[in-house]
Amino acid sequence: MTDLSLEFCGIKYPNPFVLAAAPTTDKEEMVARAFEAGWGGAILKTTSVETEDVSLVYPMMAGLDYDNKRLAALENIDLISHHHIDVVEKRVQNLKKEFPDRVVAASIMGQAKEHWQELVQRLEAAGVDLIECSFSCPHGMPEKGMGSTIGQNPELVEKTARWVKEAAKRVPIVIKLTPQIADITVAAEAVKKSGADGVCAINTVKGILGVDIYDFVPYPKVRDKSTIGGVSGLAIKPVALRCVAEITRSVDIPVTASGGITTWRDAVEFLLLGARNLQVCTAAMQYGFDLVGDLKEGLANYMAEMNFSSVEQIVGKSLPKLVDHGTLSRDNRVVSRVDEDRCIKCGRCYVACNDGGHQAITIGEDRIPQIDEEECVGCAFCTTICPVYCLEMERVEEKKE
Amino acid sequence: MAEEKKLSKEAALLEAANCLKCYKPPCQEDCPAGIDIPRFIYKIKTGDFKGAKRVLYEKNLFAATCAAVCPVEELCQENCNKGQVSRAVSIGQLQAYAVEMGGEIEFPEEEKTKNPRKIAVIGAGPAGMTGAYRLARAGHQVDVFEAQKGPGGTPFWGIPPWRLSRETLEREIKEIEKQLHSIKYNTRIGEDIQVEDLLNEYDAVLVSCGLGEGSALRIKGADLEGTVDAVTFLRAHNTDENGVPSPEGKIVLIIGGGNTAMDAAMAAKEAGAERSIVVYRRSWEEMPAWKAEIQKAQERGVEFMLQTAPVEILGEKKLEAIKLVPTRLVPEEGRRPRPVPIEGKEFDFPAGMVITALGQLENPLLEKLEGREKVFFAGDAAGGDATVVQAVAEGKEAAGKIMAYFQEAKGRGV
Numbered sequence: 001m002t003d004l005s006l007e008f009c010g011i012k013y014p015n016p017f018v019l020a021a022a023p024t025t026d027k028e029e030m031v032a033r034a035f036e037a038g039w040g041g042a043i044l045k046t047t048s049v050e051t052e053d054v055s056l057v058y059p060m061m062a063g064l065d066y067d068n069k070r071l072a073a074l075e076n077i078d079l080i081s082h083h084h085i086d087v088v089e090k091r092v093q094n095l096k097k098e099f100p101d102r103v104v105a106a107s108i109m110g111q112a113k114e115h116w117q118e119l120v121q122r123l124e125a126a127g128v129d130l131i132e133c134s135f136s137c138p139h140g141m142p143e144k145g146m147g148s149t150i151g152q153n154p155e156l157v158e159k160t161a162r163w164v165k166e167a168a169k170r171v172p173i174v175i176k177l178t179p180q181i182a183d184i185t186v187a188a189e190a191v192k193k194s195g196a197d198g199v200c201a202i203n204t205v206k207g208i209l210g211v212d213i214y215d216f217v218p219y220p221k222v223r224d225k226s227t228i229g230g231v232s233g234l235a236i237k238p239v240a241l242r243c244v245a246e247i248t249r250s251v252d253i254p255v256t257a258s259g260g261i262t263t264w265r266d267a268v269e270f271l272l273l274g275a276r277n278l279q280v281c282t283a284a285m286q287y288g289f290d291l292v293g294d295l296k297e298g299l300a301n302y303m304a305e306m307n308f309s310s311v312e313q314i315v316g317k318s319l320p321k322l323v324d325h326g327t328l329s330r331d332n333r334v335v336s337r338v339d340e341d342r343c344i345k346c347g348r349c350y351v352a353c354n355d356g357g358h359q360a361i362t363i364g365e366d367r368i369p370q371i372d373e374e375e376c377v378g379c380a381f382c383t384t385i386c387p388v389y390c391l392e393m394e395r396v397e398e399k400k401e
Numbered sequence: 402m403a404e405e406k407k408l409s410k411e412a413a414l415l416e417a418a419n420c421l422k423c424y425k426p427p428c429q430e431d432c433p434a435g436i437d438i439p440r441f442i443y444k445i446k447t448g449d450f451k452g453a454k455r456v457l458y459e460k461n462l463f464a465a466t467c468a469a470v471c472p473v474e475e476l477c478q479e480n481c482n483k484g485q486v487s488r489a490v491s492i493g494q495l496q497a498y499a500v501e502m503g504g505e506i507e508f509p510e511e512e513k514t515k516n517p518r519k520i521a522v523i524g525a526g527p528a529g530m531t532g533a534y535r536l537a538r539a540g541h542q543v544d545v546f547e548a549q550k551g552p553g554g555t556p557f558w559g560i561p562p563w564r565l566s567r568e569t570l571e572r573e574i575k576e577i578e579k580q581l582h583s584i585k586y587n588t589r590i591g592e593d594i595q596v597e598d599l600l601n602e603y604d605a606v607l608v609s610c611g612l613g614e615g616s617a618l619r620i621k622g623a624d625l626e627g628t629v630d631a632v633t634f635l636r637a638h639n640t641d642e643n644g645v646p647s648p649e650g651k652i653v654l655i656i657g658g659g660n661t662a663m664d665a666a667m668a669a670k671e672a673g674a675e676r677s678i679v680v681y682r683r684s685w686e687e688m689p690a691w692k693a694e695i696q697k698a699q700e701r702g703v704e705f706m707l708q709t710a711p712v713e714i715l716g717e718k719k720l721e722a723i724k725l726v727p728t729r730l731v732p733e734e735g736r737r738p739r740p741v742p743i744e745g746k747e748f749d750f751p752a753g754m755v756i757t758a759l760g761q762l763e764n765p766l767l768e769k770l771e772g773r774e775k776v777f778f779a780g781d782a783a784g785g786d787a788t789v790v791q792a793v794a795e796g797k798e799a800a801g802k803i804m805a806y807f808q809e810a811k812g813r814g815v
Contacts, residue, residue, distance in 0.1 A: 067418040067446070068414040068415050068417070068418040068446060069415075069418070344482045344483075344485040344486060345423075345482060346421045346423040346424070346482040347423050347424025347425055348421060348422070348423065348424065350424050351424050363424065363425065367425070387421055387486065388485075388486060
C-alpha cells in the first residue's frame with residue numbers, strides 16, 4: 001500500500017481525503033461509515049451554541065444539468081446543522097474513541113465572541129482534532145451577521161479568528177474562506193495575522209441555480225419563492241483552484257482545499273497548486289462514501305506512475321508554473337494539428353474555428369480538417385471541442401515577418 | 402428499421418445528447434428526404450419537441466410513418482460519426498419521439514403562384530401525396546386519382562399494421578388532403594378515366610401509381626390452389642380483404658429473399674401459420690432483405706431454408722407439398738453468385754400454402770405514359786428503391802420539376 005499520509009496544520013492525516021462539513025457529516029453513524037470506507041478525516045457539520053436558532057427550509061437543493069447529465073453543479077440553501085454543540089461534542093467523543101487514527105474535526109459558527117470561544121473550549125474538551133470556523137456561508141447566515149459577512153471583511157476575519165485562536169489551547173484552528181471577495185489573499189493574510197493555523201478555500205460560490213421558466217420561480221423552490229444560495233460541485237472547480245493557488249503562492253499558511261473535487265485527478269490538481277488537504281462534499285453526496293477508495297487508488301497509481309514516493313512531493317509543484325500574464329512567453333508560436341487516424345470527420349472543429357476563431361480550418365471532400373498554418377493563430381479553441389481529442393497544439397518555428 | 406420500443410422522455414433527452422451535431426452531417430446526406438437531423442435532435446436535447454417535429458415535417462410529410470418503417474441502419478444511422486466512437490445515435494427512435502411529443506405544428510403560408518395550373522396526380526401513396534402537397538401549397542390546383550378505395554399506397558396495404566399503425570398514416574395523409582382540390586378513390590386511369598382525357602384536361606400529370614402485380618413463379622404446379630403472390634397476400638392480410646386463403650394452422654413456405662418476403666413470412670406467422678419458412682436460392686450474404694428485417698423475422702419465429710430452390714408444386718387440385726432442390730453457388734464476375742441446383746438431391750416438403758415474393762411487375766399504366774409531354778414520375782413507378790422516405794424524396798423532386806416545367810413553358814410563352 002502506497003503511503004498517502006500528509007501533514008496539515010501539524011496533524012498527520014492517513015490520507016488527504018476529508019469529508020467537508022456538510023450533510024454527509026451530520027450524523028455520527030454516517031461519519032462512522034465514512035471512516036470505515038477509508039476517509040482520512042471528517043469535519044462534522046457546522047454547529048453552534050444551544051441558543052442559536054437554526055430554522056431550515058425545504059427543499060434546500062437544486063442541481064445543474066449539462067447535456068442532460070445530472071449535477072454539473074449543486075446549489076444549496078441549507079444552513080448550519082440544527083444539532084447544537086451539546087450533540088456534536090458527544091459525537092466527537094464517540095468517534096474519536098472508535099476511530100483514533102482518523103482526524104475528527106468540527107466546524108463552528110457563532111455570533112458573539114463568547115459563542116465562538118465556548119464552542120472551541122467544549123470541542124477541545126471533547127477531544128476534537130481540529131476546528132474549522134465558517135466565515136463563509138453565503139446564504140441565510142449573513143442575514144444574521146454571520147457566515148460570509150465575516151469572510152468578506154478582512155478586519156472582521158482577523159478579529160474573529162483571534163477570538164477563536166485565543167480560546168484554543170490544543171487544537172489547530174482553520175478558517176474557511178468565501179470566494180465572494182475581491183482578493184481572497186487579503187482574507188488569508190488576515191487569518192495569518194490572527195495567529196490561526198490554516199485556511200480552507202473555498203466555501204460555496206454564491207449563485208442562482210436556475211429559474212423555472214413556466215412558473216417563474218428560481219431554484220430551489222420553497223413554495224413559490226426562492227433565495228440566493230451556495231453553488232458547489234465540479235462547475236466551481238476552476239474558481240476553487242484559482243483561490244487555492246492565489247493563497248498558497250502569496251500567504252505562508254497551510255490550505256485545505258474544497259470546491260469541486262470529484263475525481264483523483266481533481267485531487268492531484270489541488271495538491272499541485274499547493275493544497276495540503278482535500279475536502280470532498282458534493283461528489284461524496286452524489287456517489288457515496290465508497291468514492292474514497294477510488295480517490296485513494298487513483299492517487300496511488302498516479303504517484304507510482306510519476307515516481308512520487310510521498311504526497312508531500314506533489315504539493316505545490318505547479319506553483320512555479322503559474323505566473324503573471326505579463327511574464328508569459330510572447331514568442332510561443334503554436335498551430336493546431338490533426339491526428340487524421342483518430343479524426344472521425346465530424347467537422348466540429350471547422351465550425352468552431354470558422355465562427356469562434358480565425359477561419360483556419362477547411363474541410364475537403366474527405367471531410368478531414370485541414371489547418372491553414374498561416375491563418376491559425378494558435379488559440380486552441382478547436383482542441384477544446386473535438387469529441388475524440390484528435391487535435392493538439394504543436395510548437396512551430398517562429399513566423400518569418 | 403426503427404426499433405419498436407418507445408423512448409421515455411429521460412432516455413430521449415440522454416440519447417439526443419449523444420449527437421455530435423456534425424458539420425455536413427452524414428446522417429442528413431444519407432437521408433433521401435434530406436432532414437436536418439442534427440437540428441431536430443438538438444431541439445429534442447433542449448426540450449423543444451415542437452421545434453424538433455417542425456424540422457422533421459419541413460422535409461418529410463410522412464415523418465411519423467418513416468419513423469416507424471425507415472431502414473435507419475441502412476440510411477441515416479449507417480454512417481453516423483458517433484458510431485466510430487461508440488455507437489450510432491438512435492435517430493429513428495428520436496424521430497418517433499419527436500413526432501409523438503411535438504404536438505400540433507404549423508407551417509408559414511407559402512407565396513402562391515400567380516399562374517395556378519391544373520395537375521393530376523395518379524396514386525395516393527407517399528410519392529404522389531408529397532408531390533401533390535408541394536404543388537398545392539405553391540398555389541396550384543391538384544386532383545389526386547387513386548385506384549384503391551383509400552389513400553396510403555404501398556405503406557397502407559403492404560406494411561403490416563403491427564409495424565405501422567394505420568392511425569399514424571391516416572393522420573399524415575389527412576393533413577395533406579386538406580391542401581388538395583380533390584381526391585378520387587376507386588378510380589383507375591386507363592379504365593375509369595382515359596389517359597388521353599387526362600392529358601387533355603391537365604397541365605401536368607404526376608405518375609406515382611407504384612408497381613403492378615407480383616411476379617408469378619414459373620414452375621409446374623404454380624397454378625394450384627394455395628399458391629399466392631406476396632403482394633396479394635399482404636394486401637389481403639393488411640386490409641382485411643377477402644379472397645385469399647388463411648395461413649392459419651398451415652406450413653407456409655415463402656419463396657424469395659427480399660423485404661417483401663420477410664413481411665409476408667412475418668404476416669403468415671402473425672396470422673397463425675404453424676410454420677413460416679423462407680426459401681431462398683442463395684445464402685445469407687446475398688439476401689437482399691435488410692439485416693434488421695431478417696433479424697425481426699427470426700425473432701418472430703420465421704424459419705429459413707437457404708440455398709434451396711423450388712422445383713415443382715405438388716398436389717391434385719390444391720397444393721399438398723413442394724419439391725425443392727438444394728443449390729450450390731457458382732461465383733460470377735461482378736455479380737451475385739449464381740445458384741445451381743444440385744441434381745439428384747430433390748426432396749419433397751409438406752406445405753399448406755406457398756407465398757411467392759419474387760418482385761413486382763411494372764405497372765401496365767406506365768407503358769401508356771412513358772415519354773409523353775408534361776408527364777412526370779415518382780416513387781416505385783419511377784423505379785425507386787421502395788422505401789417510403791425515397792418515395793417522399795421523389796415526390797418532392799417531381800413537384801419541383803413540374804414547377805420548373807411551368808416556368809420554362811411560361812418563358813416559351815405557352
